[in-house]
Amino acid sequence: MEIIQRENKSIPVIDIVGEVDLYNAKDIKDVLDGMIRDGKYQIILNLAKVPFMDSSGIGTLVTVMYKLKKYQGGLKVVNTVGSVAKVFKMTGMDAHLEIFDSEEEAINSFD
Template sequence: MNFKLRIRTAETPQGQKLAIVPLEGRFDAKAASEARQLLQQVLDFGYTNLLIDMSAVTFMDSSGLGVLISALRKCRAAGGNLGLCGVPESVALVLRLTSMEKVLTCFDDLETGIANFPTASSAR
């Protein structure tokens, strides 16, 4: 996986600014370090609300999951939140097996994620 910093921004109906971060390909141990750096760059730009578009992810293992949990913690520590959208069934299965679907907010698609992005206080 060769991540590129291709974030877009959006604003929720509640006025929250979101950074939309697309990921693609295999989200495994090989890609985890690169993804961690990418998400840290987005946070360093001052975004505290991240909506990660997973629609092009073909596989995710525990390393990828660890990156997402770490990013969620950083977002919440900065007063924001993190959500996932377009989660493929193979990734949803990993989330269910690890009970992380209870921790990570998932949306069917990008538009739904933007419209329903949780505030930091509502997700804790």
């Protein structure tokens, strides 16, 4: 798995490439926790290149989402595809996470 950090209109975007599972979900959490420590409370997570995510990955997203809410921030998830979108729907996470089809939609939702 690869984690790529960048910005789009001054909003941090994290691109995840590869499968997210028990063995690497902590890496994502560490990156996101670091951003929160740096005062970045509005974050976009791009999952376009994530073919699989297990419960560890979902748990990480939920944990970070609640941390960001404490700071009146938010975690926006974009480009869920295939089995990841199905897992979000089956677990009901699609009702809890803010999921968007594009980065632009996610960015505009922060306003």
